[in-house]
Amino acid sequence: MKKPLPIGVENFEDIIRNGYYYVDKTLFIKELLDWKGRANLFTRPRRFGKTLSLSMLRYFFENTGNTEQNEKNAQLFQGMKIMETGEVYTSQMGQFPVINLTLKSGKQQDFAGAYYQLREEIKWEFARHSWVLENLRESDRKSYQEIMDGEAEKEAYYTSLKFLSNCLYQVTGKKTIILIDEYDVPLENAYFQGFYGEMIGFIRSLFESALKTNDALEFAVITGCLRISKESIFTGLNHLNIISILDKQYSEYFGFTRAEVKEMMAYYEREERYEDMKLWYDGYSFGDTDIYNPWSVIKFLYDLRADRNAFPRAYWVNTSSNDIIRTLVGRADRETKAQIEDLLAGGTMEIQIQEEITYGDIEESMENLWNFLYFTGYLTKCGERFENRSIYLKVVIPNEELKSVYDNIILTWFKESVRKENFQDFYRAMEDGDTQKMTEILNKQLQATISFYDSAENFYHGFMAGILSQSQDYIVKSNRESGTGRNDLMVYSPDIEGRSFVLELKAAPKFRQLDAVCEEALTQIEEKHYTEYLEEIGYENITCYGIGFFRKNCRVKKKGV
Numbered sequence: 001m002k003k004p005l006p007i008g009v010e011n012f013e014d015i016i017r018n019g020y021y022y023v024d025k026t027l028f029i030k031e032l033l034d035w036k037g038r039a040n041l042f043t044r045p046r047r048f049g050k051t052l053s054l055s056m057l058r059y060f061f062e063n064t065g066n067t068e069q070n071e072k073n074a075q076l077f078q079g080m081k082i083m084e085t086g087e088v089y090t091s092q093m094g095q096f097p098v099i100n101l102t103l104k105s106g107k108q109q110d111f112a113g114a115y116y117q118l119r120e121e122i123k124w125e126f127a128r129h130s131w132v133l134e135n136l137r138e139s140d141r142k143s144y145q146e147i148m149d150g151e152a153e154k155e156a157y158y159t160s161l162k163f164l165s166n167c168l169y170q171v172t173g174k175k176t177i178i179l180i181d182e183y184d185v186p187l188e189n190a191y192f193q194g195f196y197g198e199m200i201g202f203i204r205s206l207f208e209s210a211l212k213t214n215d216a217l218e219f220a221v222i223t224g225c226l227r228i229s230k231e232s233i234f235t236g237l238n239h240l241n242i243i244s245i246l247d248k249q250y251s252e253y254f255g256f257t258r259a260e261v262k263e264m265m266a267y268y269e270r271e272e273r274y275e276d277m278k279l280w281y282d283g284y285s286f287g288d289t290d291i292y293n294p295w296s297v298i299k300f301l302y303d304l305r306a307d308r309n310a311f312p313r314a315y316w317v318n319t320s321s322n323d324i325i326r327t328l329v330g331r332a333d334r335e336t337k338a339q340i341e342d343l344l345a346g347g348t349m350e351i352q353i354q355e356e357i358t359y360g361d362i363e364e365s366m367e368n369l370w371n372f373l374y375f376t377g378y379l380t381k382c383g384e385r386f387e388n389r390s391i392y393l394k395v396v397i398p399n400e401e402l403k404s405v406y407d408n409i410i411l412t413w414f415k416e417s418v419r420k421e422n423f424q425d426f427y428r429a430m431e432d433g434d435t436q437k438m439t440e441i442l443n444k445q446l447q448a449t450i451s452f453y454d455s456a457e458n459f460y461h462g463f464m465a466g467i468l469s470q471s472q473d474y475i476v477k478s479n480r481e482s483g484t485g486r487n488d489l490m491v492y493s494p495d496i497e498g499r500s501f502v503l504e505l506k507a508a509p510k511f512r513q514l515d516a517v518c519e520e521a522l523t524q525i526e527e528k529h530y531t532e533y534l535e536e537i538g539y540e541n542i543t544c545y546g547i548g549f550f551r552k553n554c555r556v557k558k559k560g561v
Contacts, residue, residue: 002268007303007369012055016076023260026082028053028253029060032221035249037212039220041183043227044245044254044286045317045377047295050223053253054100054179057221061177062098065131096218097168099161099504100179101125103203111195114186115202117156122160129164132171138166153454158202163208165217175218178210183254184224194443211240213259225376239243244355245375246391251287259284264495265296270304280312283398285381292375314404325378327369329450336366337450343397344406344450348382353391360457370395378402382531407459410450425472430491431499433450433543435556442467446552456507460549461488464505475501487530492539500539504529505547514548518557521546525559 015022032040044050057074060082076084083090105117129231133141144167146152147160156163163178181446183203190199211220227242243250256264261282265271277292284291296315298304303310329340339349351370351544372396373379378549383394397403428436447468461478468476468491477490492500504525506517525531525544545558 004216004303007297007302009297010051010055012052012059012075015052018505020178020266023256023264024081024254025049025053025352026056026060026077027079028250029057029082029084029092030085031250031253032057032219033089033092035241037219038239039216039222040241040243041222041224041227042243042250042254043224043375045284046226046376046474047293048254048291048377049294050104050254051181051449052179052219057177058100060093060178061303063094063096064458065129065172096174096177097129097165097172097281098179099125099129099168100181101161102181104185106199108190109193111190111198112191114195114199118186118202118499119150119157123148124155126160126164132167135171136167137170140170149259158205159209161206162214162216163194165214169216169471177218178220180207180220180222182224183207183222184226188225196536209539226372227375227539242355245284245286246353246355246381248287248289251289252291253293255286255298256286258290258292261297264301268305269303270301270308273304273308276300276312280400282548283380283396286379293399293401307451314398314408315400317405321561325373325406326412329410331366333366340406340410340450343379344403346396348394350392350394353393377406402478421470423467426467427471429471430501430545433558435545435558438545438556439554442547442554442556443552446549446554456549457505460505460507460547461533464489464503464547468503487528488524489528490534494533498539498541500534500542501540502544503547504530504545505549508548508550511550511553514550514553514555515557517548518546518555521548522557522559 003021005018006015006022009015009020010019014020041501042050059076062070064070064073077093082290100120103118103121105121108114108117119428128142130148133144135145140163143152143163143184147156147163150496161178165178168174168176187196187203190196202468211217241545261277262271262274265277277297281293281296281300282290284293293316299315300310300312303313324522345350349370351374353374354368354371355375370379374381377398380398381393381397382396385392396546397406423441426438426441429435429441446463449463465476465478468474468489471491474491474493477492479486479488487502488505489503490497490501491503502525504521506521508514522544525546531542531544546557546559548555548557
């Protein structure tokens with residue numbers, strides 16, 4: 001039997017003890033000890049293994065206060081790469097108290113709910129270390145108990161990590177390692193929900209006390225998507241070591257390398273699907289390292305185990321970051337729409353890097369939006385240059401998975417925008433057989449939207465379906481079986497004595513071929529008997545339209561039945 005794939009398993013102990021497939025990233029520990037940063041912020045896109053990496057660090061470094069548990073934790077690393085690095089590294093195993101806090105639960109509708117959830121995480125971490133209580137000073141014991149029971153004043157939770165690390169130092173004589181996962185999740189959520197300022201205040205107090213003025217700190221590792229520093233969350237933390245996707249250090253420890261993916265596919269005997277894996281889930285560049293999306297690799301392999309012919313899909317969906325793409329699309333001017341279209345067609349664009357982007361800054365400029373998309377994984381680097389004290393990156397959409405995300409968001413945005421418009425003139429022109437008027441209206445609408453030409457007919461199909469579906473007087477059917485095939489769009493009145501239409505759409509390879517593809521579409525309607533369904537029901541007044549598209553232009557031709 002093959003090892004199960006760890007879908008949704010982010011606890012290092014669970015993965016090892018339950019025999020899940022594990023891509024050995026334990027040399028991250030060695031590199032962390034070699035660089036000796038006191039406070040390290042790792043920024044990586046969502047679902048790139050940050051939580052699992054922090055879990056691994058906890059099980060390696062933590063002295064739990066229980067000898068038997070420490071020995072069990074040490075056993076997790078038997079056979080791992082870190083055990084081959086020598087005693088200078090392995091001697092650090094089980095030597096430190098560790099505070100491990102995730103801020104993922106701070107994603108709530110209002111500040112009260114977010115604060116409550118984060119307070120619960122803090123209470124749980126205090127309870128996990130409750131073995132220190134009997135050896136604390138009486139005054140500290142009382143404060144510790146109040147925080148753990150949820151009875152302390154709010155201010156106590158704002159400085160709770162510093163207090164807990166001091167308590168651990170008081171009992172063990174060892175400084176504390178602090179691990180904070182997804183620190184920017186509550187900030188991102190607060191930005192969209194409208195309580196950004198309150199959340200900044202809480203996170204700033206939590207971090208400043210724990211990382212800036214904490215003599216009981218050995219070192220800290222923090223993870224998130226963005227650096228976020230202008231709003232003074234990290235004020236005074238001059239020693240903060242920020243490692244982003246631009247940096248070459250630690251580049252292979254979040255996400256999978258090409259060699260790791262090939263080894264996994266060989267283990268599960270699915271090497272023949274490597275090109276699909278690469279096309280859909282490769283393409284990220286961290287430092288100079290080529291990286292695959294680990295979540296999507298695991299999900300695709302899971303499907304391939306059940307079916308060797310499984311289709312690749314867009315597994316990596318980040319709802320909140322998708323909101324930013326919607327903002328980008330919704331605010332796009334003519335220049336930005338052209339840039340998006342070029343990216344979707346496989347092109348590149350250049351952006352000036354702003355590493356200290358904040359959620360509050362996102363909508364101030366399109367440059368900030370592009371930066372956000374880069375740092376959250378929706379764009380990736382394919383070139384770079386340094387000029388006038390600034391870094392400029394050439395960026396692309398990483399892979400097919402991300403292109404499909406953009407496609408779906410753009411189509412959704414288009415349908416939403418279409419609902420706000422009145423297309424009575426188009427329906428009237430369609431009823432009157434006025435192909436010139438129909439062409440004018442469609443061309444105007446095409447100029448206002450965003451196209452992706454590598455899947456052109458799908459785009460134009462969605463474009464036309466969105467417009468036609470606004471009519472209250474007609475039923476619209478898409479890809480309906482009729483005659484000897486499936487026509488693109490069928491539009492008909494609920495009243496059989498009313499009007500009906502068959503529309504066939506074609507994408508032209510060149511502008512001058514628009515008329516030709518319109519004729520081709522009309523011929524296809526006739527040869528494949530696309531009107532047969534309507535005729536059998538009893539419709540007599542049927543008009544057929546062949547519509548040709550080339551980028552932002554179209555032609556409409558008609559034929560009556």
